[in-house]
Amino acid sequence: xxxxxxxxxxxxxxxxxxxxxxxxxxxxxxxxxxxxxxxxxxxxxxxxxxxxxxxxxxxxxxxxxxxxxxxxxxxxxxxxxxxxxxxxxxxxxxxxxxxxxxxxxxxxxxxxxxxxxxxxxxxxxxxxxxxxxxxxxxxxxxxxxxxxxxxxxxxxxxxxxxxxxxxxxxxxxxxxxxxxxxxxxxxxxxxxxxxxxxxxxxxxxxxxxxxxxxxxxxxxxxxxxxxxxxxxxxxxxxxxxxxxxxxxxxxxxxxxxxxxxxxxxxxxxxxxxxxxxxxxxxxxxxxxxxxxxxxxxxxxxxxxxxxxxxxxxxxxxxxxxxxxxxxxxxxxxxxxxxxxxxxxxxxxxxxxxxxxxxxxxxxxxxxxxxxxxxxxxxxxxxxxxxxxxxxxxxxxxxxxxxxxxxxxxxxxxxxxxxxxxxxxxxxxxxxxxxxxxxx
Amino acid sequence: xxxxxxxxxxxxxxxxxxxxxxxxxxxxxxxxxxxxxxxxxxxxxxxxxxxxxxxxxxxxxxxxxxxxxxxxxxxxxxxxxxxxxxxxxxxxxxxxxxxxxxxxxxxxxxxxxxxxxxxxxxxxxxxxxxxxxxxxxxxxxxxxxxxxxxxxxxxxxxxxxxxxxxxxxxxxxxxxxxxxxxxxxx
Amino acid sequence: xxxxxxxxxxxxxxxxxxxxxxxxxxxxxxxxxxxxxxxxxxxxxxxxxxxxxxxxxxxxxxxxxxxxxxxxxxxxxxxxxxxxxxxxxxxxxxxxxxxxxxxxxxxxxxxxxxxxxxxxxxxxxxxxxxxxxxxxxxxxxxxxxxxxxxxxxxxxxxxxxxxxxxxxxxxxxxxxxxxxxxxxxxxxxxxxxxxxxxxxxxxxxxxxxxxxxxxxxxxxxxxxxxxxxxxxxxxxxxxxxxxxxxxx
Numbered sequence: 033x034x035x036x037x038x039x040x041x042x043x044x045x046x047x048x049x050x051x052x053x054x055x056x057x058x059x060x061x062x063x064x065x066x067x068x069x070x071x072x073x074x075x076x077x078x079x080x081x082x083x084x085x086x087x088x089x090x091x092x093x094x095x096x097x098x099x100x101x102x103x104x105x106x107x108x109x110x111x112x113x114x115x116x117x118x119x120x121x122x123x124x125x126x127x128x129x130x131x132x133x134x135x136x137x138x139x140x141x142x143x144x145x146x147x148x149x150x151x152x153x154x155x156x157x158x159x160x161x162x163x164x165x166x167x168x169x170x171x172x173x174x175x176x177x178x179x180x181x182x183x184x185x186x187x188x189x190x191x192x193x194x195x196x197x198x199x200x201x202x203x204x205x206x207x208x209x210x211x212x213x214x215x216x217x218x219x220x221x222x223x224x225x226x227x228x229x230x231x232x233x234x235x236x237x238x239x240x241x242x243x244x245x246x247x248x249x250x251x252x253x254x255x256x257x258x259x260x261x262x263x264x265x266x267x268x269x270x271x272x273x274x275x276x277x278x279x280x281x282x283x284x285x286x287x288x289x290x291x292x293x294x295x296x297x298x299x300x301x302x303x304x305x306x307x308x309x310x311x312x313x314x315x316x317x318x319x320x321x322x323x324x325x326x327x328x329x330x331x332x333x334x335x336x337x338x339x340x341x342x343x344x345x346x347x348x349x350x351x352x353x354x355x356x357x358x359x360x361x362x363x364x365x366x367x368x369x370x371x372x373x374x375x376x377x378x379x380x381x382x383x384x385x386x387x388x389x390x391x392x393x394x395x396x397x398x399x400x401x402x403x404x405x406x407x408x409x410x411x412x413x414x415x416x417x418x419x420x421x422x423x424x425x426x427x428x429x430x431x432x433x434x435x436x437x438x439x440x441x442x443x444x445x446x447x448x449x450x451x452x453x454x455x456x457x458x459x460x461x462x463x464x465x466x467x468x469x470x471x
Numbered sequence: 472x473x474x475x476x477x478x479x480x481x482x483x484x485x486x487x488x489x490x491x492x493x494x495x496x497x498x499x500x501x502x503x504x505x506x507x508x509x510x511x512x513x514x515x516x517x518x519x520x521x522x523x524x525x526x527x528x529x530x531x532x533x534x535x536x537x538x539x540x541x542x543x544x545x546x547x548x549x550x551x552x553x554x555x556x557x558x559x560x561x562x563x564x565x566x567x568x569x570x571x572x573x574x575x576x577x578x579x580x581x582x583x584x585x586x587x588x589x590x591x592x593x594x595x596x597x598x599x600x601x602x603x604x605x606x607x608x609x610x611x612x613x614x615x616x617x618x619x620x621x622x623x624x625x626x627x628x629x630x631x632x633x634x635x636x637x638x639x640x641x642x643x644x645x646x647x648x649x650x651x652x653x654x655x656x657x
Numbered sequence: 658x659x660x661x662x663x664x665x666x667x668x669x670x671x672x673x674x675x676x677x678x679x680x681x682x683x684x685x686x687x688x689x690x691x692x693x694x695x696x697x698x699x700x701x702x703x704x705x706x707x708x709x710x711x712x713x714x715x716x717x718x719x720x721x722x723x724x725x726x727x728x729x730x731x732x733x734x735x736x737x738x739x740x741x742x743x744x745x746x747x748x749x750x751x752x753x754x755x756x757x758x759x760x761x762x763x764x765x766x767x768x769x770x771x772x773x774x775x776x777x778x779x780x781x782x783x784x785x786x787x788x789x790x791x792x793x794x795x796x797x798x799x800x801x802x803x804x805x806x807x808x809x810x811x812x813x814x815x816x817x818x819x820x821x822x823x824x825x826x827x828x829x830x831x832x833x834x835x836x837x838x839x840x841x842x843x844x845x846x847x848x849x850x851x852x853x854x855x856x857x858x859x860x861x862x863x864x865x866x867x868x869x870x871x872x873x874x875x876x877x878x879x880x881x882x883x884x885x886x887x888x889x890x891x892x893x894x895x896x897x898x899x900x901x902x903x904x905x
Contacts (some may be wrong), residue, residue: 053663074660093515099521112790113521113523116872116873117524118516120523122877148660271568272902278499278895279895280898282888285888289888294692303794305790305870315829494903495894495901502887505887522724524761526722526762
């Protein structure tokens with residue numbers, strides 16, 4: 033009997049299954065005893081929150097799909113049918129629409145943790161790249177899903193974003209026609225968007241599996257950035273982090289519930305409650321909040337790049353915007369190679385820490401810019417500052433690329449970092465001592 | 472609470488410490504189970520017929536145009552329903568039929584509210600085909616009711632199975648005479 | 658934890674600073690506002706009367722069915738009667754022709770025009786929008802709809818109003834194709850005897866339209882309260898579980 037696993041479990045049913053397919057042994061090793069740094073802070077909960085949201089979105093999505101009709105003549109009405117006639121349909125819909133916002137909020141905070149604590153550095157580069165792949169898939173899924181209710185924003189958002197591909201030289205127009213399945217966003221487009229929106233979450237599941245596998249190969253990073261050295265640096269995942277994650281999830285659900293039950297439309301756009309009309313463009317086409325920083329970067333490129341002293345256009349503004357938008361994500365893929373400073377955590381990199389917080393502020397400002405019309409004047413508390421939002425977007429984009437392409441590599445070589453703690457245990461003891469002294 | 476640091480296996484607190492921890496774990500487990508149920512219920516309940524489907528669960532039929540000897544087929548809950556205006560001969564046949572020979576014995580009086588009106592679901596109880604026989608010109612089988620072309624089941628003027636593979640009589644839906652000329656089915 | 662809170666705080670701080678300069682709609686305290694708000698059923702019934710007698714001549718509400726009116730407190734017979742007041746197209750009959758029949762509770766509200774083109778033709782090119790979701794479909798929601806209905810006034814000096822348009826204080830661009838619908842007090846004679854002033858009618862029909870946009874509101878808020886209380890208690894329990902599981 034070659035290959036049968038020697039199971040350590042006592043329960044006969046579990047033992048029978050485990051001998052033939054060692055899932056219980058696997059769970060015990062990876063989530064039971066798995067040595068985990070004992071100094072995780074609240075930011076380390078967010079991977080678990082993201083997993084919970086992935087499951088929640090798939091479950092609510094499948095039940096919504098039981099009642100949704102992806103034909104342009106019926107799509108909007110089918111969503112209203114769900115809201116009004118299907119038992120708990122309004123709950124499924126609001127959980128799904130607000131769930132998308134919660135999912136992105138969680139992923140952004142999870143990614144921030146990765147950037148702040150250097151979780152993207154060796155040996156976790158592939159873990160980081162898999163995470164960025166998940167982020168791309170998530171954005172695609174969200175974009176496709178937003179078109180499905182077939183409201184005005186659904187239709188016009190789809191039109192604007194698919195039209196971007198026409199910026200690709202030579203083959204752009206052909207690609208757009210191929211994407212549309214016609215000569216504009218219409219029924220063929222909606223149907224295929226539904227098919228892909230259903231498919232991609234399962235692709236995300238597969239990549240999440242790889243992401244978690246990669247994590248378990250290297251073990252988790254921790255707030256000090258110092259790898260565990262002895263058993264006193266770690267605790268078994270269960271019960272410490274199963275309990276901590278469970279508490280976190282309950283608190284997370286409270287926030288999710290407040291949006292779903294009391295402010296279900298505050299993160300959305302009223303125009304999407306108007307049925308799609310190809311003849312009438314809304315005053316402002318805006319994506320959902322989680323896309324706003326990228327939207328700002330897209331619209332920030334307003335100039336054409338020509339060969340100097342000639343009229344030969346190299347990159348027109350539209351293509352420039354597309355390149356800048358995708359570039360802003362591409363630059364994140366390169367982060368493990370842009371930053372090779374051996375000190376991981378910003379807690380011990382005082383200069384880089386300041387730039388990290390500046391990046392957060394710039395990211396929020398870019399989001400604000402994305403939500404305003406580019407020509408609107410910037411008003412703070414009612415006072416007109418005298419310049420337009422597109423300027424904010426341009427400065428923000430400048431900082432964003434400068435941060436990753438100039439600041440990060442320079443600090444990687446030249447930053448004066450603070451002395452690292454001896455070990456995780458030493459850092460924890462130091463923190464407890466400081467807390468005790470304060471008490 | 473430094474004292475709990477090394478006690479995760481429960482070996483340290485005997486007595487009230489252990490039971491306090493068990494109580495918390497049991498409460499948490501119970502609440503998690505309630506939470507799981509609270510999540511499962513709306514999901515499963517959403518699969519029940521929606522409000523608009525339920526609203527269509529009754530059909531009103533104007534029977535004033537149906538002459539004796541003829542049947543009208545109406546849709547009810549997605550299925551055909553035969554509304555047959557029976558002639559006196561058909562009524563007599565139905566009432567006097569011999570129960571002993573029937574696969575599914577039933578008296579005619581138990582199947583109609585007013586003898587002139589027979590209302591049955593037009594779905595053969597064998598494998599679900601729609602029998603023919605509404606018009607006098609169609610094949611009604613040997614018993615004057617309906618004939619199912621799929622496997623040869625034959626129903627009489629009370630919609631009872633008399634010959635062929637069907638196991639049960641044609642189902643009688645719930646119905647009410649709202650007036651002399653209008654029947655509400657369902 | 659501190660870092661997380663700092664992050665969230667930094668993000669939240671940024672947002673209100675850039676609040677839009679936009680027309681402020683006078684705020685009305687709607688009965689359904691707040692954590693414990695519910696619709697005022699008497700107002701809903703009056704509002705439905707206003708919709709039926711004033712608005713439904715031009716505006717459809719295709720997402721509504723007569724059976725939905727049971728939420729307003731009408732019983733089955735009353736709803737049957739309300740539905741039967743209109744003639745609805747059905748068919749084809751056994752000869753293949755479409756025919757008219759009295760409405761049933763399961764029918765959607767009868768639309769004044771068969772399609773958008775007919776609606777535009779009858780209204781000088783303007784399209785009276787479907788009102789089923791109007792309160793959700795406009796920023797300002799109930800306050801906006803009420804403000805619009807009460808916002809018809811004489812244009813300021815020098816403001817040109819072309820023929821066929823009307824000046825409205827709160828409509829985007831101030832020129833709206835709809836003539837003031839609630840043009841005078843007493844346009845509708847309320848079944849419950851309430852005095853039908855212009856503002857009363859505006860409030861009632863706005864209440865009705867708010868319900869039509871969000872019929873699930875009361876159930877949603879009630880369920881929300883139960884779930885948040887449950888989660889609050891659960892969070893406290895889980896906090897103790899976390900501490901009992903040991904400090905890392």
